[in-house]
Amino acid sequence: MTSSIEKAAQRLEQLRNAGTPVPGEAVHLDPTSAPQQTKSSLPVAESLFQSSKSAEDASSPKQVSKSVQVDLASLAAAGFVTPNAPRSATTDQFRVIKRPLLDNATGKGAALVANGNLIMVTSAMPGEGKSFMAINLAMSMAMELNHTVMLVDADVARPSVMSTLGLPQARGLLDLLLDPTIGVSDVLLRTNIDNFTLLPTGLPHQRATELLASDAMVALLEDMSKRYSDRIIVFDSPPLLLTTEARALASHMGQIVMVVQAEKTLQSQVQHALSTIEACPIKLMVLNQARTGGVGAYGYGHGYGYEHTHGRARSAAVAA
Incomplete structure (x- = not known):
């Protein structure tokens, strides 16, 4: 019996020395002496790495537009339309001006307007208040509950x-036209105003x-009208009678708002400017700095007369 036990013990010791698993015992292997175990574990490690990488990619935030803060108090003090400001003659005027533009942009007008969400604000000559109009119009539209606006x-x-x-000036429109690797989201600026974003001129x-008359601009406008079809895009354009580029830009717009300064802009200039944008389906005119009710007096604010060139309806409002 003793001989059998000794032989069994010797055999067990030989198995242990050879690294052979023994039933009922935990096995402690030296990693350098178990190449098969290392080999079989590689696919598992790669799988865990790939899963970890995929999870990291999925959790990584998508690129968002840069955010800027607009000083709303200073704008309101300068006579601009701002959210949450008390009702004023200026805000009422822009409610009147924006309504047909929004209807045309959203297909609620008398007829469907191609690129109706692309609205260009311009003038015949410089100094007639087109930038004031563009900013206020975009601000007023952004105050709507169901519309987002890009200026x-x-x-x-x-x-x-x-x-x-x-x-401050930042990358924008010109950079998009010069560098095809830049996307709109790379230069678009989100503001502290709900539903209101900015696209600067650029460097x-x-x-x-x-560049405004280039093929790159045509492609960009087409892309913007489709990619942001649910967004109203307001363009502050150069005056029509200074450069032909403004006219080229106008040919791709769905709607044009032309600002005319009261008692300054010549009738011949207005007629000439209108003749350069005949291709645009919708043209609207806004009279800036109209007289108040007082004889021979002007208001401190900006007054606007409004006329749809394709219709008979007119409305006018002036700042008190």
Whole structure:
């Protein structure tokens, strides 16, 4: 019996020394002596790495537009339309002006307007208040519950939207036209105003005005009208009678708002400017700095007369 036990013990010791698993015992292997175990564990490690990488990618935040803060108190003090401001003659005027534009942009007008969400604000000559109109119009539209608005500073020769809003110049429209690797979301600025974003003019370029008439601009406008079809896009454009680029831009718009300064802009200039945008389906005129009710007096604010060039209806409002 003893001989059998000794032989069994010797056999067990041989198995242990050889690294052979023994039933009923935990096995402690040296990693360097078990190549098969290391080999079989590699796919598991790769799988865990891939799963971890996928989870990391899924949890990574998507790129969002840069955020800027607009000084609403300063804008309100300067006579601009701002959210949550008390009702005023100016806010009422822009309610009147924006309503047909919104109807045309959303297909609620008399007829469907191609690119109706692309609205260009311009004038015959500089100094007639088009940038003031563009900013206020975009602000007023953004106050609507069901609309988002993008304001584009397309007056590349004399940009003023950013400075008026108290913001520094940043990459924008010109950068999009010059660099095809840049997307709109890379230069779009979110603001502290609900439903209101900005697209600056961009960095200065010596051929900035020519870029507005380039094929790149045509492609960008087409892309914007489709990609942001649910968004109202307001363009502050160069004056129509200064450059032909403004007219090229106008040919891709669904609606044009032309600002005319009361008792300053010549009738011949208005007629000439209108003749350059005949291709646009909807043209509206806004009279800036109209007289108040007092004889021979002007209001401190901005007064607007409004006329739809394709219709008979007119409405007028002036600041008290």
